[in-house]
Amino acid sequence: MLVAMETDTSTPTQPAPPTAAVADAALRLGVEARLAPVALRPLAPCAPLSGRARPVTHLGSVDVLLETIDDAAPGDILVIDNGGRLDEACVGDLMVLEAERAGLAAMVVWGLHRDTAQLREIGLPVFSLGMCPYGPRRVPPAGRRMNSAFLDGVAVTEGDHVVADDDGVLIVASDRVDEVIELAREIQRVETAQAERMRAGFTLRDQLEFSSYRKRQAADPELTLRRHLQERGGAIEV
Numbered sequence: 001m002l003v004a005m006e007t008d009t010s011t012p013t014q015p016a017p018p019t020a021a022v023a024d025a026a027l028r029l030g031v032e033a034r035l036a037p038v039a040l041r042p043l044a045p046c047a048p049l050s051g052r053a054r055p056v057t058h059l060g061s062v063d064v065l066l067e068t069i070d071d072a073a074p075g076d077i078l079v080i081d082n083g084g085r086l087d088e089a090c091v092g093d094l095m096v097l098e099a100e101r102a103g104l105a106a107m108v109v110w111g112l113h114r115d116t117a118q119l120r121e122i123g124l125p126v127f128s129l130g131m132c133p134y135g136p137r138r139v140p141p142a143g144r145r146m147n148s149a150f151l152d153g154v155a156v157t158e159g160d161h162v163v164a165d166d167d168g169v170l171i172v173a174s175d176r177v178d179e180v181i182e183l184a185r186e187i188q189r190v191e192t193a194q195a196e197r198m199r200a201g202f203t204l205r206d207q208l209e210f211s212s213y214r215k216r217q218a219a220d221p222e223l224t225l226r227r228h229l230q231e232r233g234g235a236i237e238v
Contacts, residue, residue: 014185015048016165017048017181017185018048018167018184018188019048019167019169020167021184021185021187021188021191022170022172023035023170025181025183025187026172026180028183029176029183031179031180032172032173033170033171034154034155034171034172035154035169035170035171036168036169036171037151037154038168039129040109040110040127040128040151041127041128042125042126042164042165043113043119043125043126043127043128044120045166046106046125046164046165048164048165049077049125049165050077050161051075051104051161052075052161052174053077053079053156053161054072054076054077054158055081055147055149055156055157056068056080056081056145056146056148056149057080057145057148058082058083058111058136060137064145064146065078065080065091065095066098067145068145068147069102069104072104074103074104075103075104075105076105077104077105077106077107077108077162077164078104078108079107079108079110079149079151080108080111080149081110081149082110082111084111084129085112086112086130086132087132087137088112088132088134088135088136088137089111089113089133089134089136090109090112090113090136091107091114091128092113092135093118093119096113096115096119096122097118097122097124099124100122100124104124105125106124106127106162106164107124108151108169109126109127110150110152111128111129112130112131112132113126113131113132114131114133116131127169156171159173159175160172160174161177163177163181194207208228208229209228210225212228213225
């Protein structure tokens with residue numbers, strides 16, 4: 001039986017920045033943003049999202065998934081390691097609906113899903129390697145839940161944060177994610193303003209004073225565009 005969730009009266013959080021801006025911010029800050037395999041694709045177009053990772057290794061039974069959802073908080077992202085198997089799906093409509101009802105923000109599956117039509121109706125963002133009509137084919141072994149996941153060698157722990165959108169999935173250590181996302185939002189703001197000026201007829205070359213840069217660079221071959229912009233106090237998102 002489903003239990004009604006309490007209404008959240010807290011102040012809404014800002015939308016997550018796109019992964020492209022997060023990747024740029026992490027690079028500038030020297031923070032590791034681990035790229036999940038690019039084979040992971042969203043089931044449907046997905047706006048940028050972020051949340052604390054709730055990783056689990058799938059063992060062939062839903063109990064470890066339900067236990068992980070039970071321990072998760074609203075806004076967390078369930079990360080399931082099914083070994084990248086392409087002969088079985090490890091989640092379907094009931095598990096995705098359970099995660100959605102628990103308030104989770106998304107599900108990342110290193111493996112396959114099924115019940116694709118129902119998953120689209122549920123609407124919870126799901127990233128996976130694709131779909132398959134078969135469910136788990138194994139007799140699950142006895143054992144305790146493993147609170148970790150590997151996405152083809154990319155480790156995910158409960159000390160991590162997930163950022164994802166149509167461009168892919170990034171894993172950032174939770175103790176650095178706030179500063180990365182803060183800078184990513186600033187990068188996004190600058191790039192959005194640049195695009196708006198371009199649509200108004202002010203080209204990117206105009207904004208970057210590119211003709212001036214080319215003249216300076218001809219005289220100083222070691223001059224980079226980034227240094228040219230920094231010296232003029234201009235935006236450096238290019």
